[in-house]
Amino acid sequence: MSFITLLGAVACLAGVQAQNCLNTVNATGYLNYTTVTGYFLQDNPTTNASTFDYTATNFGLINRTYPSTDGLTANLTQWQKFEAQVNALNAAAPLNTAYKVLFMGRHGEGVHNAAESYYGTPAWNCYWAELNGNATNEWFDADLTPNGIKQALIAHDFWAHEIAVQKIPYPQSYYTSPLTRCLKTANYTFAGLEFPKYYPFVPTVRELLREGISIHTCDHRRSRTYIHNLFPTWNIDPSLTEYDQIWNGVTAETNAAQDARSKIVLDSIFSSDDHTWISITSHSGEIGSILRVLGHQSFSLSTGAVIPVLVKAEF
Numbered sequence: 111m112s113f114i115t116l117l118g119a120v121a122c123l124a125g126v127q128a129q130n131c132l133n134t135v136n137a138t139g140y141l142n143y144t145t146v147t148g149y150f151l152q153d154n155p156t157t158n159a160s161t162f163d164y165t166a167t168n169f170g171l172i173n174r175t176y177p178s179t180d181g182l183t184a185n186l187t188q189w190q191k192f193e194a195q196v197n198a199l200n201a202a203a204p205l206n207t208a209y210k211v212l213f214m215g216r217h218g219e220g221v222h223n224a225a226e227s228y229y230g231t232p233a234w235n236c237y238w239a240e241l242n243g244n245a246t247n248e249w250f251d252a253d254l255t256p257n258g259i260k261q262a263l264i265a266h267d268f269w270a271h272e273i274a275v276q277k278i279p280y281p282q283s284y285y286t287s288p289l290t291r292c293l294k295t296a297n298y299t300f301a302g303l304e305f306p307k308y309y310p311f312v313p314t315v316r317e318l319l320r321e322g323i324s325i326h327t328c329d330h331r332r333s334r335t336y337i338h339n340l341f342p343t344w345n346i347d348p349s350l351t352e353y354d355q356i357w358n359g360v361t362a363e364t365n366a367a368q369d370a371r372s373k374i375v376l377d378s379i380f381s382s383d384d385h386t387w388i389s390i391t392s393h394s395g396e397i398g399s400i401l402r403v404l405g406h407q408s409f410s411l412s413t414g415a416v417i418p419v420l421v422k423a424e425f
């Protein structure tokens with residue numbers, strides 16, 4: 111039994127449904143992740159996450175020189191230099207090592223976020239969050255609010271700007287949580303941008319990128335058929351069941367169990383996808399968990415915010 115399968119078994123014991131535990135890859139051995147620091151403001155301990163604006167800071171990319179671009183006379187943007195640096199790291203890496211850049215976007219404001227502000231967190235947690243909604247608003251598998259759509263469109267405009275002005279590398283693969291607010295955020299963020307034909311915007315919906323399981327109905331997903339009908343051209347991971355087998359309104363996921371399944375989905379992506387520039391659309395709790403697995407400092411994202419991370423994976 112490989113270490114990965116073993117971790118899968120731990121996640122199963124911790125309450126994640128058996129079906130998802132089969133969704134592992136048979137990589138040879140253990141994958142160890144580290145965040146390569148010194149490139150982004152978000153991995154610097156002095157950066158204040160609560161006031162950080164990714165659109166005002168070039169996604170947080172630090173203005174600096176890199177060993178691989180020293181002496182280059184070409185007039186390259188900071189993102190072009192960073193791309194050259196990442197390519198140089200991969201070219202020099204031993205065969206068991208890969209560097210990837212993950213752009214992790216939190217969904218825009220959902221109906222549940224607005225309701226939590228409206229009712230206050232204690233009343234929300236103790237009562238309202240366990241209902242599917244109130245008389246006028248539904249927050250079961252919460253949809254985006256108009257403000258949430260606006261935040262996703264800000265991300266859209268910022269990507270368009272970064273592509274045009276910074277010549278930022280295009281994402282080569284896209285993954286998203288199966289919850290409506292993430293599906294729609296990914297769509298509003300990337301639909302309508304011009305991408306190379308060989309890196310089309312066709313996300314893969316992954317069960318294990320969903321929000322931490324709680325008894326809140328906002329984290330109860332809709333069916334596979336609903337997801338397919340919403341975005342018929344997108345890929346859906348084969349292990350995603352027709353009906354939600356994980357959320358039950360009674361039990362919740364511990365941080366340790368969530369980190370174990372975050373590692374399973376990262377292991378799966380890192381073992382099966384040889385692209386370097388990867389977009390993930392997920393949730394505050396789940397991105398927090400992925401950051402823990404990557405050894406990144408804690409960095410809370412506001413709704414609609416995006417964080418890039420340079421990851422070193424050693425197989």
Ligand SMILES: *[C@@H]1O[C@H](CO)[C@@H](O)[C@H](O)[C@H]1NC(C)=O
Nearest residue numbers: 111115132133134135136137
């Ligand atoms: C991994 O290997 C096990 C044991 O050989 C096998 O049963 C399982 O189907 C494999 N899983 C995948 C995803 O290939």
Ligand SMILES: *[C@@H]1O[C@H](CO)[C@@H](O)[C@H](O)[C@H]1NC(C)=O
Nearest residue numbers: 140141142143144405422424
């Ligand atoms: C993972 O990598 C870090 C940093 O290189 C190292 O300290 C740690 O021991 C490694 N862990 C495993 C399980 O190999």
Ligand SMILES: *[C@@H]1O[C@H](CO)[C@@H](O)[C@H](O)[C@H]1NC(C)=O
Nearest residue numbers: 155156157158159160161162
């Ligand atoms: C971060 O910014 C917030 C809002 O301005 C402030 O309340 C908080 O004290 C700051 N945190 C640190 C560590 O400076």
Ligand SMILES: *[C@@H]1O[C@H](CO)[C@@H](O)[C@H](O)[C@H]1NC(C)=O
Nearest residue numbers: 151166167168170171172173
């Ligand atoms: C880097 O420099 C550019 C242009 O001088 C500036 O717009 C940008 O905000 C700077 N980025 C950071 C992260 O300091």
Ligand SMILES: *[C@@H]1O[C@H](CO)[C@@H](O)[C@H](O)[C@H]1NC(C)=O
Nearest residue numbers: 184185186187188274275276
């Ligand atoms: C270098 O590129 C920047 C950004 O595209 C541009 O503003 C600047 O004029 C260019 N400088 C030269 C010397 O071409």
Ligand SMILES: *[C@@H]1O[C@H](CO)[C@@H](O)[C@H](O)[C@H]1NC(C)=O
Nearest residue numbers: 221224225228244245246247
């Ligand atoms: C339902 O909750 C929303 C907040 O999400 C609030 O604006 C609305 O007034 C509430 N409806 C009723 C009938 O209380």
Ligand SMILES: *[C@@H]1O[C@H](CO)[C@@H](O)[C@H](O)[C@H]1NC(C)=O
Nearest residue numbers: 294297298299301302340341
């Ligand atoms: C997807 O995004 C496009 C472009 O913003 C928008 O017109 C469309 O309504 C969105 N689809 C859904 C299902 O939200």
